[in-house]
Amino acid sequence: MPAEPYLLRLGTRLSAGLESLSAETRARHRDFVLSRQNGDGGFSGREGGSDLYYTGFAVRTLAVLKLLAADDCERIAGYIKSAGQSQVTVIDLVSWLYCALVVQGFSGIDVLSQVDAQWPDRLAEILESFRTRDGGYAKTHEGAAGSTYHSFLVALCYELIGRPMPHPARLLQFVFDRQRDDGGFVEIAPMKRSGTNPTAAAAAILNMHGALDSELRDDIAAFLREVYSSEGGFQANTRIPCADGLSTFTAILTVQDLGLAGLFDTARAREFVDGLEFPGGGFRGALWDQAADVEYTFYALGTLGLLGTNDRTP
Secondary structure, three states, X not given: OOOOOHHHHHHHHHHHHOOOOOHHHHHHHHHHHHOOEOOOOOEOOOOOOOOHHHHHHHHHHHHHOOOOOHHHHHHHHHHHHHOOOOOOOHHHHHHHHHHHHHHHHHHOOOHHHHOOOOHHHHHHHHHHOOEXXXXXXXXXXXXOOOEHHHHHHHHHHHHHHOOOOOOHHHHHHHHHOOEOOXXXXXXXXXXXXXXXXXXXXXXHHHHHOXXXXXXXXXXXXXXXXXXXXXXXXXXXXXXXXXXXXXXXXXXXXXXXHHOOOOOOOHHHHHHHHHOOEOOOOOEOOOOOOOOOEHHHHHHHHHHHHHHHHHHOOO
C-alpha cells in the first residue's frame, strides 16, 4: 500500500502538535480565517477576491485546527468546482487538488467526481507541461528556467495523484545544481545567495528521493545557522535583517525532517511566533507587518504545531 502523501501527513502532524491550544484560541483563529471567505466560497488574501492560493491556506489552517466543518466544506467545494478550469500556475494546481482532497476527507464531498476518470493522467500531463530544459519545473508555462520551490510543489502534486515523477534523476541534478558555497540552495540558476525557503524546498525534494547524505545535511545545517535570527525565528536570507513567519516555518520543518540538532531555541521560537499574533485572531508575517492574512496565519500555527511535536515524548 503506498504511503500517505507528505502534504497530508504534515497536516496530521501539525494537528497533533496543536492539541494543547485552547478552544478559545482555536475559535479566534477560525473566526479570522472565515472572515476572509467570500460569497463564492473562496478566500481572499490582502487584495480581496477569491484566490486558489489563499483558499488553500485557509483550508489547511481550518484543517490543522480541526475546525473544518461540514458547512465550510460545502461552501469551499462550490468554489473549488467553479475554479476547476482556472489553474494557470503550479501553485493553482496544488492548491486546487489539496483543497479537493481535504474537503473530501473531512466531509465526504467528492469534488473530483465532476472530473473524468482519467484526471490523474491528465493532471500528470499538465504538470509535465511546466517542465523546463534544466530538469526542474517553472511557475507558469512561460517560464524558461526551473524554480526550486515550484519543482517541490510538482513533486508534492505527483504524490497527491499517486503517480511517479518522470525522469527523477533530471530533477535531482537540477536541485544539486542550485546549491551554493554557503551550503544552501537558490530559487533560480542566476542567483548567487541562498535562501531559506528554496533550501527547505531542495532539502525536501532530496529527502523524498533518498538523495540526502551526511555531507548535504551538514551543508544545510550550516546555512540555517547563518539565517537564524536573534529574534528567535529565521530570516529569508543573510541580507534580510529580520525573521519572518514563512522562513521560520520552513526552516524548523527542515530541521525536524532532516534530524538536525541544536539549530534553534524552541522557547525563543515560540516567543517569536506569539509576537506575530493579533488579539482578535490571525497572525502577521513579521514583527514589522501591520496586518494578518490567512497565509501567515497558517505558517504561524504550523510553526506552533511543529514546536508542539518537539514537546511530545515518543
